[in-house]
Amino acid sequence: MNLSSCNITAYENFPLVQLCVYIPVFLLGILLNMLALWVFCCKLIKWTETRVYMVNLAVADCLLLFTLPFKTLSQFHQMKVGTWCLVLEGGYFINRLMSIGIITVVAADRYLAIKYPLKSKVLRSPLKAAFASGFLWIVIICVISLIKKLEDREQDEFCFEKSSVKPSVITLCAIIVGFFVPMIIVSYCSVEVIAELTRKRNENCHEENLMRKAVYIVSANMAVFIVCFLPLYLGHLLRFVMDSTSSNCSAIQTVNNFVHLASVLANTNCCLDAICYYFVNKEFKEASPKLAKSKSEASGKTQFPCTSC
Template identity: 30%
Template structure:
């Protein structure tokens, strides 16, 4: 289905939102990476997962200025087709990577709290790095197809667009090899990279909360605070990512209808999707805030590193990665 939409709302609404996310994301994630690299000793396996989630968030934010420029230019891409593919790849890879590492952190917390004597809890730094490398390889393999999407150099109004999805139901009109497998793979990755991690994160979170409550540890003030923050992190994750996934599925369903029936609804869905996908970037700006608010150790190092300019790194920041590790 080929529809033509009025994109004026997106051009007006998205740039200020993206610019705000860029500023907050660079400051928050840059600061978190700085603390991890220069003020965090010793590292644990949990820290490795948390550091890589922060790295994925930071790399995603770094790719956003080009999207802001794209919308400020009236949705006309001015950086060339090759860099368009690279930018789309960076956004997709690091968005998926951030979700995957958040899932790994949730699994790590679950095993440490619910199964404190499991061998995984003694995972070495080297093995944790291997796990992280595997997650990066998986994420890259799922999104690498965006690097080779062909883009036609024609004189139509759409050739300056830089999008990984198009509502007419194909990645590039007239390119058969991307009509079938390419589109199916792209859609599958978009859905898989959210729904599976969401299921794992919910499973781990519910079991951690249930385990602590059954052991009557949930009445302790510190534990209650930790449980609230766990719930808030999951809630923010769902709020940021769920709308775009639901809207995109609805768009796919609507795009299968005849053009005379579907275009009106598709315009609304298309606008809602681009607003919702911008909301997913907000999660990457909020992750470091949760580190600070949920961990006294992180707050202590932040104050010493930023306010007091301490020379020696604070020992014990690894508790931010373990969270409730000491509660068995």
């Protein structure tokens, strides 16, 4: 079959699906993230590493939410690929990758704080968190701008749509570096933190309730991250494989439809971040000093496991 004759587009009712999902996502997401920004910027007294990261995450999620109405309208009106389309796509992907990046940095920062609470004092500070966030913004903006400049969109007719069946190596690299590497980091750090908190919970009777809640929160954060983003990036990966090996236009179209639906699920993450990471900030602000104290005590005397909590 001649793949050049394939006409890969979003299925007919997809813009309507977007509209039905994105209206509540947009309203709820803006409300929750603006509330989070107000709390983090105005109501808390002391700036912490987590607070710095949460502000950047809320900003990235808000900016992504503001692109959703334009994304929906562009597909309702079948916007052609052009300068405005590339700017809109760039803003959308910059803020999605920034959201993923900040979640990854938070997981690594949390790992250091819980696993090595004394040693991490040298590496962790609000100023260093601000520099790390700023560096991440600059890198992601530059990378997405470069990708948009190098991408071959001549065969793509509509905005937010890969019409051609030519495999894109640039897209493959962006998928691996932009999601799968962060997912490995988030998963590893979260599992290690859960293991450390579970061990501390068994050793410290008085802190068992606090540690148990922290374990639930870390588990929920990891689950939300994987559930929201993994289907989308698996879909992108499968689309790359299909473009490279398949001669079945219908199969490629099916994968394309799945990617569009998975993108809707991924964008709901903007609402969930504000909820999840509020609890992370609250619980780990309480848990980290206690773990640090426990670590310092352990160096001076033997710790005995709790037997009657």
